[in-house]
Amino acid sequence: METIQNMFKQVHWANLRILETLQNGGVENKQANYLFSHILHAENVWFTRLVGADSSHLPIWEEVSLESCAEMVNQNNHNFTEFLSTLSNTELDQILTYKNSSGSQFQSSIRDILTHVALHGQYHRGQINQLLRAAELEPINVDYIMFSRSGS
Template sequence: MKTLTRMMEHLYWANGRLAAAMKEQGADHPEALRLLRHVVMAERVWLTRLQGNDSSHLAIWNTSETLDELIGMLGRNERGYRSYMEGLSEERLDDIVDYRNQSGAPFRTSIRDIVTHVALHGQYHRGQINRILRAESLEPVGLDFILFARD
């Protein structure tokens, strides 16, 4: 449980750090915003499923939000996950969650595997956003776990 909680703390830190740097640098590249929105919405989808609710109404690859709106959504996700994780015990980590993906296909996955996926999924896309920042002559953001651990 401690490791998963620490991984989620890194996720909140990395998401917040990247979004703040994008705002500070005026990074409004459409693909960077699309990728950040994907991270935000994927996290929202998984939280919705963990809470036992249907996520089919949530679009994962939309591009309508501004950076400020995405920052607000990141905050809501963080609060939701913090609340969920506070109520979670080690004994429940292997409980199975039944859900349907965005295409309607049924799946069964343990809470442990879902939370691990959530903690790791955004890392790839945050790296893609950093690549876009560099290509736009902006400053990429250090988001490695060790930087978080040292912070």
Template sequence: MKTIQKMFEHLNWANQRILEIFQNVEIGEQQLSLFSHILYSEQVWLTRLKGMDSLQMPIWEDGDITVCAKLIKQNEENFKTFLTEIAKTDLDNLITYTNSSGKEFMTSIRDILTHVALHGQYHRGQINSRLRVDGIDPVNIDYITFVR
């Protein structure tokens, strides 16, 4: 559980660093779309982890910097609460959920939480690649930088 909590601390830190660069430079539509996708996906997965229906929730939704800042704050608070509440739960318990295509799956809490952390890092890497193409220095969001 300590590793998962640390991964989510990193996730929040990395999201905040991306937000800060977006607030200070002109960014393209693709970067903003990827970033809002990360944040909306975090909400969808948390909803699924809580056993609630996520079918009507957006995954790819246009957003702006203000919306992204709000989502970061909400997601950080909601995941902190969730991780605190499940601290004594067996992380290998299975969650049943329906994906955005309507297909039902069963996945462990551990695997879902790991996916959420890795999914965001994957897309933040895409954002950094696009920033570089646009002549903007990428944001250092490496885990090792976070723990230093």
């Protein structure tokens, strides 16, 4: 459990760093904002599935303002922190049945879903960094080792 909890602390840390970079970049990067919105929407969709609620009405690819992103970063962190605080090691292997955004039904373990959420965001944060570099802005290091070194 400790490893998964640390992964989600890193997710929040990385989201805050990306948010700050996008807010202070000086130039709006619409594609980077779109990808960041997607990360946050996807985190919310997966959280909704984890708690057994219907996620079919939730957006996945909808751009929102950076102000809304800031709210979503904090809400997603709150949701996952609360969820993980009540989860036991044995519950990680519990299989959940859920429907994806196309309505197809799948089954996955809670462990696999949580791992996916962390890795999915990291993938798209890499894309955001590539866009920042192309715009001649400094990419932000969101590697897990940087998080662990920071003592966050």
